[in-house]
Amino acid sequence: MNPFVDYNEDEYDLLKEVFNMAMGQTGKDLAMLLKVFVDLSVPDIKIVPAEKVISTVINNFAFHEDELITAVRQTFYNTKNKVEGETITLFNDSAFATVANMLGFEDVKNSAGHTEMFLDMANIISGVSMNGFSKQLLGNEMVFTPPSILNQQTEAKKLIYDIFMRSHLKWDYTLLVKIKFSFQQNAFKSDLLILMSEKSIETVRESLDKQLSDE
Amino acid sequence: MLDEIHKAIVQDISIGIVVLDSGFHILLWNKFLEQHSGITESEVHGQNIFDIFPYLPKDWLTMKLRSVFLLKNFSFTSWKQRPYLFKFFHNRPITGTVDNMYQDCIFLPIQNGAGITYACIAIQDMTDVAIYEQQLEEMKEINTALEQMVNHDVLTSAFNRRHVEGQLLVEFGTAKRYNRPFSVLMMDIDFFKKINDTYGHPAGDEVLRKVSKIIQFELRTSDIMGRYGGEEFIALLPETDHTGTLIVAERIREKIESAVIAFEDKTIRCTISLGISYFRSGLNDYHQLIQEADIALYNSKKGGRNRTTVYNEPS
Numbered sequence: 001m002n003p004f005v006d007y008n009e010d011e012y013d014l015l016k017e018v019f020n021m022a023m024g025q026t027g028k029d030l031a032m033l034l035k036v037f038v039d040l041s042v043p044d045i046k047i048v049p050a051e052k053v054i055s056t057v058i059n060n061f062a063f064h065e066d067e068l069i070t071a072v073r074q075t076f077y078n079t080k081n082k083v084e085g086e087t088i089t090l091f092n093d094s095a096f097a098t099v100a101n102m103l104g105f106e107d108v109k110n111s112a113g114h115t116e117m118f119l120d121m122a123n124i125i126s127g128v129s130m131n132g133f134s135k136q137l138l139g140n141e142m143v144f145t146p147p148s149i150l151n152q153q154t155e156a157k158k159l160i161y162d163i164f165m166r167s168h169l170k171w172d173y174t175l176l177v178k179i180k181f182s183f184q185q186n187a188f189k190s191d192l193l194i195l196m197s198e199k200s201i202e203t204v205r206e207s208l209d210k211q212l213s214d215e
Numbered sequence: 216m217l218d219e220i221h222k223a224i225v226q227d228i229s230i231g232i233v234v235l236d237s238g239f240h241i242l243l244w245n246k247f248l249e250q251h252s253g254i255t256e257s258e259v260h261g262q263n264i265f266d267i268f269p270y271l272p273k274d275w276l277t278m279k280l281r282s283v284f285l286l287k288n289f290s291f292t293s294w295k296q297r298p299y300l301f302k303f304f305h306n307r308p309i310t311g312t313v314d315n316m317y318q319d320c321i322f323l324p325i326q327n328g329a330g331i332t333y334a335c336i337a338i339q340d341m342t343d344v345a346i347y348e349q350q351l352e353e354m355k356e357i358n359t360a361l362e363q364m365v366n367h368d369v370l371t372s373a374f375n376r377r378h379v380e381g382q383l384l385v386e387f388g389t390a391k392r393y394n395r396p397f398s399v400l401m402m403d404i405d406f407f408k409k410i411n412d413t414y415g416h417p418a419g420d421e422v423l424r425k426v427s428k429i430i431q432f433e434l435r436t437s438d439i440m441g442r443y444g445g446e447e448f449i450a451l452l453p454e455t456d457h458t459g460t461l462i463v464a465e466r467i468r469e470k471i472e473s474a475v476i477a478f479e480d481k482t483i484r485c486t487i488s489l490g491i492s493y494f495r496s497g498l499n500d501y502h503q504l505i506q507e508a509d510i511a512l513y514n515s516k517k518g519g520r521n522r523t524t525v526y527n528e529p530s
Contacts, residue, residue, distance in 0.1 A: 029286050051510050104274030116296035120279070127288040146291040146321070161502045167403070167513045 004173050006047050011208045015137075019043040022132030023179060029128050034102045034183070041180035047201060048176045053164045058157065062180050062191040065157035068093050072122035074147040076130045081138045082203045085175075085196035087130065088163070089122035093153055095188040119147045125181060125192055133194075137207050175201050231301075231338030234325070237284045239264050239277075242333065251303040251316060251340075268301065276300075283324045283334040290322035294341045295348075305342040317345035370420055371427035374441030379449055382439045386453050387501035390494045396456035397494040399449065400464055401508040402430065405486045405520040407446035418478040422485055425476045433467045449508075457493040457525050464489045464523040472521060486521035488512060493526070 007015065023040050030038045048056050063069055070091050077084035091099075099105075099117050127144055134142045151159050177194040196204065225232055226246045234243035241264055244256040259267050265276075282288040292300055294317040305316035323335040362369075366378040374382075383399070390397035404410070404426060411419040423446065430448055434440055443449040452460050468489060476483040490512030492504045507526040515524040 033282055033285060051513075054506060104272075104276075104278035106272070106274070112296045116292075119291070119293070119296065123290060124282055124286075124288060127282075127290075128286055131287065141287065144289040146293060146319070157500070157502060161506055165506070166510045167516070 004047075004049075007205060007208070010212055011205060012045065014208050014212055015045055015204070016043070018136045019045060019133060019177065019179075022136045023129065026128045026132045029132075030124070030181075033124065036102065036183045039180075039182045044178040046176055048174055050164075050169045050172050050174070051166050053169075053174065053176065053195075054160055056176060057160050057164070057178065057191075057193060060178070061156065062182075062189050063090065063092060063156040065155065067156045068153045069156050069159060070118050070152045070154075071150040071159055071163065072118055072147050073150045074122060074126050075145040076126070076134075076142040078134055078138055078140065078142050080140055081207065083134070083138065083142075083196065083200045085194060085200055087122075087126040088150065088193040088195070089118075089125055089147075090156075090159075090191040090193070091118055091121070092189055095190075098184055098188040115149060115152070119149070121190075123147045125190065129179065129192060130194070137204070137211070171198050173198050173201060175204065229340070231303075231336075231340075233264075233336045233338070235264060235280065235334045235336070237332065237334075239280065241267070243335075248303075248338070251305075252301065253304070270302065271300070279322060280334050283322050284332050287324040287326075287332060289324070292318070292320045294319055294345050298345070300336075301338065306340060307342070311342065312346065313342065317341040368442040371424050371442050373427045373431065373448070374439065376441060376443050376449075379439060379441035379443065379451065383451055383501050383504070386439070386451050387494070387504065390453070391496075391498070394496055395454060395494075396459075398452045398455050398457055398460035399492045399504045399508045400452060400460055401443065401490045401492075401505075401512045402448045402450070402467070402487050403489075403512055403516070404446040405488055405516075407485075410483065410485060414478065414481055414483055418481060418483060421478045422476055422483055425474065426471055426485070426487065429470050429474060430467055433463060433470060435463075438463075449505075457491050460491050460493065461523060461525060464491060468521065468523060488515035488520045489523040490515055491523065491525045 020043065023043060027038045027040050044060070046056065070093055072089045072091070073086050075084070075086050096114060096117065099121050103117060103120050105113065105117055126147065130142045130144075134140060150163060154162070175196040179192045180189070181192060182189040225243070228245070229247060231248045231251065232243065232245040233241060233248060236242055240261055241259045244259050249255055254267070265271055265273055279290045282290055299315050299318045300320050301318065303316040303318075305311050305313065317340070319339045319341050321337045323337065325333045325335045327333070362375060362377070366374055368375045386397060389395065404422065407419065407422070410422055427442065427448065430450065431440055434450055437454065438450055438452050440448065440450040452463065455463075468487060472486050474484070476485070490508045490510065492507035492511060494504065498504065511524040511526040515522050518524065
């Protein structure tokens with residue numbers, strides 16, 4: 001394993017700019033699609049060692065530690081530029097009614113319907129955000145795998161601890177990006193976590209350095 | 216030449232492929248779809264998909280297609296949430312026990328040279344998988360119901376994870392309230408997968424039982440021990456600080472290292488890695504104790520296994 005090198009100040013600045021621009025477009029796209037005003041936080045971006053992921057996620061979390069939330073994961077990859085990772089979208093379960101209407105679901109009565117709603121919403125949030133990032137930095141689009149449920153209706157803190165238990169993670173570092181989404185005055189809120197693989201930390205660095213040297 | 220190959224693949228592949236324009240008109244309907252719908256390509260070409268299939272949930276499907284056309288987003292459906300999008304015949308006309316094909320669908324944004332976006336829907340027949348998985352799910356539900364009724368792990372007779380976590384909440388509360396020493400010990404059998412692969416799963420089960428017994432024997436009566444995961448065990452040691460726990464942990468480790476486990480005609484040896492965390496005032500959350508013991512356990516593995524690590528607070 002190569003010794004790890006953090007991004008320097010210029011690289012972080014450019015990366016933040018890339019995400020800000022990507023998320024600006026994402027907000028517009030979501031508003032056009034869902035016909036609702038979308039509130040997005042400034043993205044929180046850092047390379048983080050595996051044992052620090054839990055504390056990084058929980059710090060400045062959209063949810064109270066006991067709130068019941070659902071986590072949806074989805075893989076993205078850009079084969080041309082060798083960038084890959086997963087998004088984890090966290091939803092408050094009480095957002096059902098809001099989401100159902102937005103996505104064209106009729107009266108959702110069963111748990112399969114609830115699950116599908118969250119999968120659809122996570123797919124939209126994750127897809128639009130990662131495509132935005134990919135177009136901004138890499139010049140082309142991402143490919144996605146189907147989203148799936150990681151954990152359903154679990155207390156927020158417990159869920160994060162379960163997902164990111166150090167001994168279950170087969171890697172040492174990740175590029176972690178955190179973005180908060182909300183619509184309808186917080187009737188719907190969601191935390192989007194983007195985790196890129198160790199390999200991607202390097203390929204993203206290459207793309208950043210290329211853009212920096214072109215300036 | 217490649218064009219002809221592409222065409223042949225799209226037509227002959229055992230996946231349904233339909234392409235829609237932004238007005239939802241069908242531009243391509245491959246042979247798989249003809250076979251499973253009983254509707255030919257010429258009958259649907261240029262027609263609005265909602266006219267051909269009026270049972271399709273229009274609002275929801277329109278929304279999905281909008282995200283493809285407007286945002287060039289991928290979209291997906293899974294049989295697990297929605298058994299099918301299209302009511303098609305499945306591939307077991309004689310022995311099939313269900314009425315319709317179960318389907319996984321992928322919606323792909325496709326752009327032509329002129330920058331116009333089409334939606335390609337790829338439909339996979341998941342009927343066989345669905346039937347097997349449903350049987351598995353039923354068995355899992357029965358297992359889970361049973362586990363909820365008991366506090367013990369069926370294989371080793373140690374407490375199960377659910378019970379130990381309940382106890383952890385209680386013991387943590389006590390330690391915090393009275394400011395008492397309290398430790399958590401996590402243990403994981405080294406290379407357990409290799410043991411299963413080398414000696415077989417029944418031998419692996421016997422290893423789990425023996426290790427569990429040894430751990431149990433070395434702990435004191437006030438300690439609580441349980442099976443935490445596949446090859447993972449956890450012990451709660453009230454009234455014990457990390458120095459005391461380290462002594463117990465090393466005793467357990469040595470006993471397991473020197474144990475000879477007999478199964479049928481085989482003799483098996485193994486080692487375990489251990490991680491210790493301990494309560495300090497200022498800790499508000501029992502989850503943190505588990506996380507710290509887990510990090511210490513991870514460090515034991517990384518450090519070469521067959522050893523105990525005490526959690527070190529980063530400065």
